[in-house]
Amino acid sequence: MILVPASPIATLAVHGKTNLTRNKPFPPPPPPLKMADESVENDQSAPETLPLSKRAQKRLVKQKHQEEKKAARKAAEKERRRLDLERRRREWEAELAAAPDEGERTRLVESRRAVRRERVEKRAGEREARIGRLRAAAGCGGQRIAVDLDFAGLMTPAELSSLAQQIMYCYSVNGRCASPVHLWLTGCYGDIEAQLKKVPGFDKWIIERENRPYIEALQDEKANMVYLTADAETVVDELDPKKIYIIGGLVDRNRWKGITMKKATDQGIQSARLPITTYLKMSSSQVLTVNQVFEILLKFLETKDWKTAFFKVIPPRKISESEGVAAAAADDEGDDKEDGEDEEGDIGDREEGDIGGDGEKGDVGGDDEGDVGDDGGGDVGDEIERKRQRTEQSIGA
Numbered sequence: 001m002i003l004v005p006a007s008p009i010a011t012l013a014v015h016g017k018t019n020l021t022r023n024k025p026f027p028p029p030p031p032p033l034k035m036a037d038e039s040v041e042n043d044q045s046a047p048e049t050l051p052l053s054k055r056a057q058k059r060l061v062k063q064k065h066q067e068e069k070k071a072a073r074k075a076a077e078k079e080r081r082r083l084d085l086e087r088r089r090r091e092w093e094a095e096l097a098a099a100p101d102e103g104e105r106t107r108l109v110e111s112r113r114a115v116r117r118e119r120v121e122k123r124a125g126e127r128e129a130r131i132g133r134l135r136a137a138a139g140c141g142g143q144r145i146a147v148d149l150d151f152a153g154l155m156t157p158a159e160l161s162s163l164a165q166q167i168m169y170c171y172s173v174n175g176r177c178a179s180p181v182h183l184w185l186t187g188c189y190g191d192i193e194a195q196l197k198k199v200p201g202f203d204k205w206i207i208e209r210e211n212r213p214y215i216e217a218l219q220d221e222k223a224n225m226v227y228l229t230a231d232a233e234t235v236v237d238e239l240d241p242k243k244i245y246i247i248g249g250l251v252d253r254n255r256w257k258g259i260t261m262k263k264a265t266d267q268g269i270q271s272a273r274l275p276i277t278t279y280l281k282m283s284s285s286q287v288l289t290v291n292q293v294f295e296i297l298l299k300f301l302e303t304k305d306w307k308t309a310f311f312k313v314i315p316p317r318k319i320s321e322s323e324g325v326a327a328a329a330a331d332d333e334g335d336d337k338e339d340g341e342d343e344e345g346d347i348g349d350r351e352e353g354d355i356g357g358d359g360e361k362g363d364v365g366g367d368d369e370g371d372v373g374d375d376g377g378g379d380v381g382d383e384i385e386r387k388r389q390r391t392e393q394s395i396g397a
Contacts (some may be wrong), residue, residue, distance in 0.1 A: 103291075130175045134206040137174075142182040143301060144244045147290060150187035150213045150229075151250040151259070159251040162193035167249070169291035170203055178297050183207045184244075186214035192249075214246060215267055227264035230287050231257075232271040235278070239301060247293050254287070279307040281320040287315065 052060070079297060099105040136142070152160060167185065174180045188196070188210040196202050210217040218225065227246045228236070239245070246269075248260040264271040274296060276282060288296075292313055299309035311319075 013356040051091055059151045073136070120142055131178050131206065133178070134175055137180040137182050138206060138208070142180060143239060143241055143297075144182045144184065145294065145297060146184035146186050146214050146218070146244055147249045147294075148186055148214060148246050149192050149249040151248065151252075151256075152187070152190055152192040154256055154259075155251055160191055160195045163192065163251045164199060165289065166251070166290040167196065168199050170294040171207065173291070173295050173298060177302065179301060181298065181301070184210065184214070184217075186210045186212065186217050187249075214244075215269075218244060223268060227260060227269055228273065228293060229260040229264065229271050229272045230273050231261035232264075232273040232274040234270070235275045236272045237275065238296065245297065247290055251289075274310075274312075275306050276310060279310055280314075282314075282318055283320040293300075316393075 024118060096105055099108060147170065149163075155163065170183065174183055185196075185207060188209050193211075214225070215222070221244055224240075224243050226236075226243050227248060229248065248263075250256065250260070252259075261271060263309060274293070295313045296309045299312050300306055350373070
C-alpha cells in the first residue's frame with residue numbers, strides 16, 4: 001500500500017486555515033528577539049556633555065589666566081637668576097684676570113674661600129639653634145597646633161601637592177620663629193603622606209606625625225580641642241596654652257564649604273574663628289590657606305596683637321582698599337606668598353652663589369650645595385627666605 005502525502009491545501013484545511021493563495025510569497029520571519037542587556041546596550045546613546053554655566057566658564061578662564069601669569073613669573077625669575085649668575089661669573093673672571101701676578105690671584109681665591117667657610121659656619125650655627133628651639137617646643141609644652149590631614153580623599157593630586165607645600169611653609173616659619181609651637185600632623189597617611197615625603201628632609205622634621213586622626217591620637221585631650229574654622233560663631237580672643245588648636249588641611253577651591261564646621265560639630269569639639277573682621281575688612285572670603293592661619297597664630301604668640309599679626313601675614317590683595325594703606329605701612333613679611341602655593345614645585349631652585357670659589361668657572365654653589373633638610377631642622381627655611389627675598393627684588397625691579 002502506497003501512502004500519498006496530503007496536499008498543502010488539505011493540510012491547511014485540517015487546521016481550519018486554508019490558504020488558497022499559495023502563489024503569494026510568505027511574509028518574512030519576524031526579527032530575532034534581543035536579550036535585555038543587549039537591547040539596553042544598543043539603545044543607550046553616549047551621554048551628552050552638559051554646557052558649563054557662565055560662572056564655571058569665568059572660573060576656568062580666571063584659573064587659566066592665573067596659571068599663565070604664574071608660569072610667566074617663574075620663567076622671568078629663572079631668566080633673571082641666570083643673567084645674574086652670568087654677570088657675577090664675568091665679574092669674578094675679570095677680577096682674577098686683573099690680578100697682577102699669581103700671588104694676588106691666590107690671595108683672591110683664598111679670600112673667597114674664607115667668606116664661604118664663614119657663611120657655612122654661620123648657617124650651621126643657625127641650624128643648630130633652630131633644632132634646639134623646635135625640640136624645646138616639642139618637649140617643654142609649647143603651644144600645640146595640629147593640622148588635620150584627614151581630608152586627603154576629597155582633593156585632587158594638584159591640591160594635595162599644594163597642601164604639602166603649605167605644610168612645608170608652616171614648618172619653615174615655625175623653625176625661624178624665636179618661640180616655635182609644638183606642631184602636629186594628624187591623619188598623615190596615604191596620598192598626602194606620599195606628597196610630603198617628596199619634600200626634602202621631611203623624614204627628619206621635628207614634629208609629631210600621626211597616621212590616626214586627631215580625635216583618636218589625642219582622645220584624652222578632646223575637651224581641650226578647638227577647631228579653627230571661618231564658619232564658627234565663637235571668636236578667638238586669646239590663645240590658651242592648654243588648648244590644641246586644629247587647622248583643617250584642605251585645599252578645595254571652595255567645593256566643600258562648611259565641612260570643617262560640620263566635622264567639629266559632629267565630633268562634639270569646640271570651634272572658633274579668628275577675629276579678622278574685628279580688625280580689618282576682607283575684599284574676598286575670610287578663608288585663608290593653612291600656612292597663613294598657622295603664621296597668624298605664630299605672629300600673635302610673638303606680638304600678642306591680632307591686628308599686627310593679620311597685616312603681617314594676610315596678602316594685601318585680600319584686604320579691601322580702605323584697609324590697604326594700613327597694610328602697606330605694616331612690615332608685610334611673607335606677603336609675596338599668594339596663597340602659600342604659588343611657588344609650588346620650586347623647592348630645589350637654590351640660590352646660586354659663590355661663583356668660582358677656587359677660580360674655576362663651574363664652581364657654583366660650592367659647599368652650600370645639597371644642604372636642604374640634611375639635619376632635623378633642615379635648610380628649607382633658609383631656602384624659602386632666599387626665595388622670598390628674590391621675589392621682592394624682582395617685584396621692585
